[in-house]
Amino acid sequence: MTRRESLKFFLAAGIWTALKGRVNAAQPTSMKDIENLQKNWKALLAEGTKLPLPSEPLKLSKEEWRKRLDPTQFNILREEGTEPPGTSPLNNEKRPGVFVCVGCNLALFTSEMKYESGTGWPSFFTTIPGAFGTSTDYKLILPRTEYHCIRCGGHHGHIFDDGPPPTGKRWCNNGVALRFIPCDTKKS
Numbered sequence: 796m797t798r799r800e801s802l803k804f805f806l807a808a809g810i811w812t813a814l815k816g817r818v819n820a821a822q823p824t825s826m827k828d829i830e831n832l833q834k835n836w837k838a839l840l841a842e843g844t845k846l847p848l849p850s851e852p853l854k855l856s857k858e859e860w861r862k863r864l865d866p867t868q869f870n871i872l873r874e875e876g877t878e879p880p881g882t883s884p885l886n887n888e889k890r891p892g893v894f895v896c897v898g899c900n901l902a903l904f905t906s907e908m909k910y911e912s913g914t915g916w917p918s919f920f921t922t923i924p925g926a927f928g929t930s931t932d933y934k935l936i937l938p939r940t941e942y943h944c945i946r947c948g949g950h951h952g953h954i955f956d957d958g959p960p961p962t963g964k965r966w967c968n969n970g971v972a973l974r975f976i977p978c979d980t981k982k983s
């Protein structure tokens with residue numbers, strides 16, 4: 796290798812390392828990274844988007860919910876249904892943005908909290924802080940942790956302990972219960 800060739804080699808290696816560093820930086824490795832994802836979630840919200848706060852509860856009657864939601868959404872959000880795996884277009888949603896509750900528009904997750912779990916349901920390793928309440932359900936005999944939107948009470952999914960580090964959690968969400976707002980959307 797001539798001096799010039801070796802210079803090129805080291806330059807290329809340096810760029811490669813820098814790129815790799817960037818990719819790694821995007822994947823949270825510590826709970827500090829998770830806290831930062833949670834704290835900075837609004838960076839992924841499309842400019843000008845107005846969303847409700849978790850502290851503004853939305854309480855509607857069953858009949859009002861039936862009018863507001865389509866039958867599939869109603870079944871999942873208000874009757875704790877589960878969509879068949881692999882049916883949600885949001886499984887393949889990889890653009891930057893924010894996932895909100897289809898029932899009440901509360902912001903629940905960002906694209907940076909999503910990962911490919913291979914289960915057929917949109918999966919997240921953490922959530923926007925304060926977005927959900929939890930309860931224990933015994934529908935499948937073994938207890939499971941059910942979670943629901945803190946604002947409208949709509950059921951979204953279950954939490955499992957087989958998620959990626961550092962949280963180790965999988966928030967397994969029904970795609971039907973979510974609406975995705977891409978970051979580059981102009982006022983919605």
Ligand SMILES: [Zn+2]
Pocket residue numbers: 896897898899900901944945946947948949
């Ligand atoms: Zn909601």
